[in-house]
Amino acid sequence: MIESILSKLSEVSERYIEIENLLSQPDITSNQENYIKLSKEYSDLSPIVKAFKDYEKSESSLDEAKQLVKDGDPEIREMAEIEIEDLTASIKALEIEIKRLLLPKDPDDSKDVFLEVRAGAGGDEAALFAGDLFRMYSRLSERNNWNMDVVSIREGDHGGYKELVTRIEGNDVYKQLKFEAGVHRVQRVPATESQGRVHTSACSVAVLPEMDEIDEINIDKNDLRVDTFRASGAGGQHVNKTDSAVRLTHIPSGIVVECQDGRSQHKNKEKALSLLQSKLLDAEREKKDSEQAENRKVMVGSGDRSEKIRTYNFPQNRITDHRIEMSVHNLPAFLDGDMEEMISSLLEENQARALADLESKN
Numbered sequence: 413m414i415e416s417i418l419s420k421l422s423e424v425s426e427r428y429i430e431i432e433n434l435l436s437q438p439d440i441t442s443n444q445e446n447y448i449k450l451s452k453e454y455s456d457l458s459p460i461v462k463a464f465k466d467y468e469k470s471e472s473s474l475d476e477a478k479q480l481v482k483d484g485d486p487e488i489r490e491m492a493e494i495e496i497e498d499l500t501a502s503i504k505a506l507e508i509e510i511k512r513l514l515l516p517k518d519p520d521d522s523k524d525v526f527l528e529v530r531a532g533a534g535g536d537e538a539a540l541f542a543g544d545l546f547r548m549y550s551r552l553s554e555r556n557n558w559n560m561d562v563v564s565i566r567e568g569d570h571g572g573y574k575e576l577v578t579r580i581e582g583n584d585v586y587k588q589l590k591f592e593a594g595v596h597r598v599q600r601v602p603a604t605e606s607q608g609r610v611h612t613s614a615c616s617v618a619v620l621p622e623m624d625e626i627d628e629i630n631i632d633k634n635d636l637r638v639d640t641f642r643a644s645g646a647g648g649q650h651v652n653k654t655d656s657a658v659r660l661t662h663i664p665s666g667i668v669v670e671c672q673d674g675r676s677q678h679k680n681k682e683k684a685l686s687l688l689q690s691k692l693l694d695a696e697r698e699k700k701d702s703e704q705a706e707n708r709k710v711m712v713g714s715g716d717r718s719e720k721i722r723t724y725n726f727p728q729n730r731i732t733d734h735r736i737e738m739s740v741h742n743l744p745a746f747l748d749g750d751m752e753e754m755i756s757s758l759l760e761e762n763q764a765r766a767l768a769d770l771e772s773k774n
Contacts, residue, residue: 420514421464428457460513467506474499508767515766520621521587526687527619529576531568532595534613539568541598541724542615544747546576549589551749558582563683564657564670577670577687579622586621591735591758593619594719600726610727614720620690631689637661638681643672660684667691736761 431454434440441447477499480492529545531538553560563577580589597614605611643657657672658680669691671684723732724743731746731754732739738757740746746754 417511417514421460421510424457424460424514425464428454428461431457456517460510463506463510463513467503467510470499470503470506474503511767512763515763518587518590520590522584523586523621524579524581525586525589525619525621526563526690527578527580527589527592528617529573530616530618531572531574532614532616534598534611536568536570536572536604537598537602537611538613538615539570539572539574540602541572541596541613542568542574542576543572544598544724545596545615545617546573546578548747548749548751549578549580549592552751553580553582553749555749555752556582556585556588558585561673563673563687565672579683579687586619587759588755589619590621591721591755591762592617594721596722596724597720598724598726600724618694620687620694623686623689623693631662631685631692635663637663640677656680658684660688662688662692665692665695667695733758 431450434450435447435454440450474496477492477495481489481496483489483492527549529542529549531542534541550560552558559581561579561581563579564575565573565577566575568574595614595616597612599610599612601608602611637660639659639661641657641659656675656677657670658677659668659670660681661668667688669684669687671680671687673680673683721733721735723730723734724747725732726743728741729743730739730741731743733754736757738754740754742750
């Protein structure tokens with residue numbers, strides 16, 4: 413194995429033993445925050461240490477088998493040759509697994525997200541497609557036992573949505589959805605098309621990891637303009653009687669967010685502030701990514717919402733992801749949230765590219 417990786421494994425093993433000793437201390441639970449942090453790190457390092465031990469054991473067994481090949485007994489030599497073949501394959505697989513485990517983890521993978529869908533080119537048809545995408549992500553959330561709440565909504569003139577912002581809470585939400593960011597294009601015959609011509613429309617999707625702590629990005633109250641208004645759209649009679657909806661404008665950046673989900677103005681403001689912080693953090697990341705453009709080549713797509721990532725072709729019953737050149741011919745099921753195959757392929761491709769990048773650097 414490459415020396416730099418062996419050196420990294422040695423460091424990981426030392427840290428693993430260090431944490432193991434710390435967790436065995438009788439007073440470790442007196443500081444719950446530190447205990448939880450160490451326990452998570454210990455859990456994250458465990459599979460790496462196990463794979464490294466298996467690798468070392470296999471290497472040792474391979475050395476022994478190579479010695480047995482020199483034995484005078486033909487049967488022992490034959491058994492040793494078979495064992496060498498099996499161990500060599502096992503070691504190769506373990507090397508790949510160890511490299512995969514050593515890849516830097518996205519710290520946002522476990523976070524909840526704000527998912528935004530906005531109708532783009534295509535007018536009413538784009539708004540209807542935004543409605544299809546919203547339903548698709550709603551059904552995906554149901555399949556994964558995630559909770560989805562609508563934060564703000566602007567309905568289309570003839571159905572669908574001009575703009576929709578939702579918050580999705582659950583296990584590994586950002587990890588599963590982060591590659592949905594970008595332009596989604598639809599090709600189909602609109603209901604209003606009398607001559608049966610196929611039209612192309614588009615929607616943009618943004619996926620923003622929610623901030624863990626409200627203090628991660630400090631927002632000066634003097635930089636905020638707060639407006640309250642009556643929520644629009646579905647929500648019962650109450651929604652039209654009180655100014656519970658909240659709009660926040662961040663004056664320095666010009667970013668505007670709204671929340672009209674709940675009846676409580678205070679809770680809406682709190683949720684809007686969380687969305688604003690996520691947007692500000694996303695803007696900072698985009699700035700850093702543009703400064704480090706080379707790093708973005710490793711990713712499956714840049715996450716840029718102006719990048720065309722997927723086409724939904726209704727006449728051909730086909731969904732094509734342009735980043736990995738993968739097509740699925742089951743459009744109704746896909747729009748019903750059956751996206752696992754596509755999501756898994758995107759995650760695997762991203763991991764494969766990151767592995768290739770790691771090996772090229774070593």
